[in-house]
Amino acid sequence: MKHTVDPSGQGEPFPIHASGLCKQVSPRKAEIITLLNNVEFTASWRAMTGIVGPSGSGKSTLLYCLAGLEPVSSGQVGVLGQCISAMGPAVSARFRRAHLGFVFQSYNLVPSMSVEDNLKLPFILRKTRWPEDQAFKLLDRLGIRGLLKTNVTLLSGGEQQRVALARALISEPDIIFADEPTGALDQETGDVVVNELAAFADRPGHAVIMVTHSPEVASRCNTLVHLCDGRIATVDKVPVPKASI
Numbered sequence: 001m002k003h004t005v006d007p008s009g010q011g012e013p014f015p016i017h018a019s020g021l022c023k024q025v026s027p028r029k030a031e032i033i034t035l036l037n038n039v040e041f042t043a044s045w046r047a048m049t050g051i052v053g054p055s056g057s058g059k060s061t062l063l064y065c066l067a068g069l070e071p072v073s074s075g076q077v078g079v080l081g082q083c084i085s086a087m088g089p090a091v092s093a094r095f096r097r098a099h100l101g102f103v104f105q106s107y108n109l110v111p112s113m114s115v116e117d118n119l120k121l122p123f124i125l126r127k128t129r130w131p132e133d134q135a136f137k138l139l140d141r142l143g144i145r146g147l148l149k150t151n152v153t154l155l156s157g158g159e160q161q162r163v164a165l166a167r168a169l170i171s172e173p174d175i176i177f178a179d180e181p182t183g184a185l186d187q188e189t190g191d192v193v194v195n196e197l198a199a200f201a202d203r204p205g206h207a208v209i210m211v212t213h214s215p216e217v218a219s220r221c222n223t224l225v226h227l228c229d230g231r232i233a234t235v236d237k238v239p240v241p242k243a244s245i
């Protein structure tokens, strides 16, 4: 897997390409469980790629491996042209902070802080300007502006998901990884969330990878990767009607 010098990776043919990806765990001595078996995975620019399949088929494990949040046992994962599976933890964390956004329920929200402080934290750490107008418009669309001063521990699961989405979008990553982004939402709010993700994915140099159980959300994806027992069963591609980047 080549290491590119283009930090945005936009000269790369794919935002994510994984080959021969295997993930095994050993919960007990002399017991090895294979969670992912020789997975080949490619995501496209300006597209939402959905990972679907039965419960326990390895969807979240694959998402975490692709995002560099879980080590792989063998194989390679390239993200934005960089081999994330070969990075050490500190380099991988720095790469994620610079390029990737995550919409996982309660993932990485700091529990002792308000919604507002959680949203501002990446900007404080990066010493960049907090884009207040843009943030307030997004929070209005997501229906969570009234929660700005609320401690995140007091939020419902669906509210936490929307805060995680807002934080990911405001931070302007190249790729967003989402695990069941509408899982805790009613239909109407779920539509708002998927519309935001689709608009993000539609921009040049961007992509969304998501796990979903929802047929409605899956129908909005440009590519659907079906997992079964840790293997790719089928890949359905719906052509993106836009020029690629």
Ligand SMILES: Nc1ncnc2c1ncn2[C@@H]1O[C@H](COP(=O)(O)OP(=O)(O)OP(=O)(O)O)[C@@H](O)[C@H]1O
Pocket: 025, 026, 027, 033, 035, 053, 054, 055, 056, 057, 058, 059, 060, 061, 062
């Ligand atoms: N660290 C681990 N040790 C042992 N088994 C694990 C570990 N992590 C995951 N598993 C098992 O691997 C399988 C795949 O888990 P994963 O969460 O990726 O599935 P999933 O397809 O996302 O499921 P769901 O749709 O129910 O969320 C499950 O059977 C799970 O119990």
